[in-house]
Amino acid sequence: MNTRRRIVALLVSTAMAALTWSGSAAAQDANGLGSSWPSAADASRSASFHAYRWVRNGVSYVQVNDRNGAPLVALAAAGGTVIVLPIGSAAVKIVLPSPSVAGAPVYTDERVSISNDGSGFTVQSLEAQPCSDPIECAKINSAAPASPPAATLRTMSAQDTCTDPIECAK
Template sequence: MLAGLMLAFAGPVLAQQQPDAGLGSAWPTDTPDVSSMPGYHVYTWVKSGVKYVQVNDNSGQVLVALANAGDVFLPLPMGSAAQDLRMPQDASVTTSPGATVYQDDTMMMTATPQTSGAVMFQAISTCTNPVECSTHVNGN
């Protein structure tokens, strides 16, 4: 009975010690932080030709996430700033004067502080070859 009681208390403790992995995690352990700006942590995954990008703040809180496959960008409904994420196909998007938090061969993510205190995140396509962009995702 004592062993059962110990396991009952140890279960939650053991669960808390499990490493975070994957999209939506505060501190993903299955991919490196590829942020290019202090104050942000950016994680990427590629699965079945789709790139997933997640931006976290310094405390590990998920801010925004998106999926990118070639020239198609889709915002993911997660993160405390999800409503402040702009995609290339959004009519209201203009090139932001924001700071670059992530960039690779096909896309760039910028962050622009707003007067309201919020931060607008913008995904920008950087692919210069439409055929290349529409056929596969480059890199990680």
């Protein structure tokens, strides 16, 4: 099982645990994920929202509430993967890392950045996703070279077979 699949499996299982955790009596007492006024510190960068963060088993959970405490969006992030949890009612768009994301900043940490453009939230992963598949990694690393590489042409006959997955992908 490759690293990306392990991370996704970990996130899904941890997200399921978080949902169980959020439905517990602790969450009902406004202590945790999914509640209107969690006991976690408000880390919002916007006066219009409240943002809360928890870390459990290496996974960061972030929840954004409106001014009145109603949960709008919750997510789990680890290893460059972001999963939107079924908490809240806001529209959410997840984007690849880019220099600029439209909207007012709501929350930022080392893993994710959340902004709001008035119509919904944009979540941007700030972590690089690990690449463990040599063929896919070769495609990513060779997709936009800084300068054109020296061309190397190799003619293969019908009897030739390529056994190196990275070379075969080129």
